[in-house]
Amino acid sequence: MFPAEQTLQLRALDPEDNRIETSAGIFVVEGSAFDEGLEAVAIDSWGTSSCALDAYSAGDVADLGDGETFTLNADGTYIWQGDDDQISGRAQRFFFTATIPPDFTLSNYDQVLLDEKNSEGMAKAFFNTLTVVIPATIILILIAAFAAYALAWMKFPGRALLVATVVGLLVVPLQLALIPLLTFHVGAMELLTSVMGTVDEDSKLTSVNWFGNWFGMSEGEKIAGKGYFGAWLAHTGFGLPLAIYLLRHYMVGLPRDIIENASVDGATEFQIFTKIILPLSFPALASFAIFQFLWTWNDLLVALVFLIDSSGNTTVMTKQIVELLGTRGGDWEILATSAFVSIAVPLLVFFMMQKYLVRGLLAGSVK
Template identity: 75%
Template structure:
């Protein structure tokens, strides 16, 4: 009755809310990755991306000037070094508290004089100026290390993109990884479509013994975990000599993608009008002619839908590439593996990771938005008779 009176039933509201929640769950991480790609490593480690538009409190590790070139003797064997720790990139920083040890970075307030022992002292002012005093042995070597808890204004930078795309070494590696990924993705998308299209037509419109068993087998293969087949498949590839190159990874992606491709295309083709196919057979068309001139043009939305799925999966894949593209020289490194290498040996270059990841997803996003209308048509085909 609610539907007749113009009010939406509760299930419609629940569906709309669910869609909004799902979209948000996918949108927020992407937005966070985009924002983080324009932040420095200190900002990423100190606050979340949602706080990037507001001033944030950070702990900065700075050093005073090297005393050997900047100290001034004040008499009685005492020396002093004066300078400003907030010059350059930290000119707009507001100091809250400071310290000389990582264990107590907020031990002193602005203007306090820190007693470093044996007559050595350090005084830090609000504008960043400091006075470091001590004897000849103390005021030597490297500058005194300071830990500053400060309020840092929001800052965005394009240096991360310059580092990844234009820095010598990084740009060459990313360009090589980009073309290597295309070398993997394009054949790994086309080959399953070619095989699955023939198989789907046979399972949908051709009568032969065992057809029902083959359909059940295809449905069963949809739930087989990818990891379960990696080791035996790699052993087979090594036995026939294709386990360390592009051919092996093409065949692996083809095998893992075929069940979904056949299932999706068969469900679409079986919903096509039977009269068209029967009329073509009456007119003397062969099965191959029916397939190429009638079925394939009508099945383009389903073909495009699977192409999107397969492209996105193979582009973002790391596991299959690591297993079947064994190359210590880096000549076949794909984007996902290159991003991991750019993270650094200690795993601390988060700004590089965010930038590289966002560059990597640019191509899948472009493909998705260009072909999303075919994706929707292909997925909904056959749902309404």
């Protein structure tokens, strides 16, 4: 546990009720920064502007111009001094940075989990994240497993070229493809909407044909460009090259005799894949599923581009944690607490599938 620095904003006492005339038209307002129920702490630095929070040290006199001064001491007491016009109207604003001694408390968890203002948002973000992570992981593993088996054991023209393409896609940065992929996705959704009926200027259906009725669409609906479907496809597409590469490498190392014997006995490729390859490849599948789950759970960039909209109904955990920081971003203790809460599910998944992770990582390392 370490001391924490916290920046607070306060105003001096109302000059109309608290100023005292000293001599020759000089008025003074005296008070304490801790009169408003704040816990008394040592003040390190302070300022009178949000652009310079640490312009002065404790005890320094700030010249506000035309003889008006403000002094803030280390114990929180302050003196605001000036003439009749200066010590009137709205009270002087000041900021100070205080060192708070370490204290063991669960108040941050109470604020994150039980505070009505935050708990509803965290709960919604939690289920939104699960809605993204689980399908994105399952879809990726299914497609990658089929593709890896085809590239490992099925002979067809162009297989070597496909393997080389998969390896080449490993070096494509995710950030490079985000905007083009989003543009393509939005265009595809608009095209799909137009196929379902007549579309107005806002891309909303004014009439629905049989195709739209088959999909359960109704007049006035619009297939949004952003949504869970786009996030699933994005995570699947960005994870496929590595998944196919690793799973193919694992499947190539499986005993050839088992597969050839099954083929001689009349098993089809699909039967070989489902009854032999998948059970033997479960450690590798589980290992990559864990990694994909963790990557998707901790993702913010793809969610911002493909999922989160202005309504806030699709906010994920990583975005909600950022919102808890506040406008100034100084509540780092809330960030640490929220991050600890957010890793609960990944830790649970890891410990449940730990043995498969180790087996999958060590597969092929020993001859």
